[in-house]
Amino acid sequence: METIPHPIPAWLIFTVIALVFWGVTGVTQKLSTNRISSALSFLWFAYAMVAISIVLALTVSIHWQTKPMTFLIAAAGGTLNGLGALTSFVALESGGKASVVISLISLFPLVTVAFAVIVLQERLTLTQTFGVVLAILAAILLSMEPKPATEMHVP
Numbered sequence: 001m002e003t004i005p006h007p008i009p010a011w012l013i014f015t016v017i018a019l020v021f022w023g024v025t026g027v028t029q030k031l032s033t034n035r036i037s038s039a040l041s042f043l044w045f046a047y048a049m050v051a052i053s054i055v056l057a058l059t060v061s062i063h064w065q066t067k068p069m070t071f072l073i074a075a076a077g078g079t080l081n082g083l084g085a086l087t088s089f090v091a092l093e094s095g096g097k098a099s100v101v102i103s104l105i106s107l108f109p110l111v112t113v114a115f116a117v118i119v120l121q122e123r124l125t126l127t128q129t130f131g132v133v134l135a136i137l138a139a140i141l142l143s144m145e146p147k148p149a150t151e152m153h154v155p
Helices: 010-035 038-059 068-093 098-105 109-118 126-143
Strands: none
Touching (some): 010 038, 038 068, 068 098, 109 126
16 A cells, blocks of 8 residues: 655745755855945845835735734844844854854754743753753854964974
């Protein structure tokens, strides 16, 4: 009896697309901050986000009525995302390598885990704790830069 393969779930397809977009973004951010200031790079980033938002608002049915607290939480998330993007541009402009800066920034779930444990009283399993430790170790290893080679002078 032949089995019918399960279709790939939509969430997984969009997750992979986001992964590719964000992966390429790290390179484009570094290229832009090599050529223009982090402030100008961020402004162009913000202009692009506004353009995408306008297209979305015009093409997708959106239920605009929401509770004030929900609006504030969503606005806070957007503000924090924007500040994170701005500081990432500054990190890249300040000489950070894209491979290191973007990899370290991508460890942001560790902050989420910490807040979930402290604020939401969530508990981690031993396996999850091990994963957190490995992620911290990865951050330490990624941030270690080799010492610059010194010139050897022969007398």
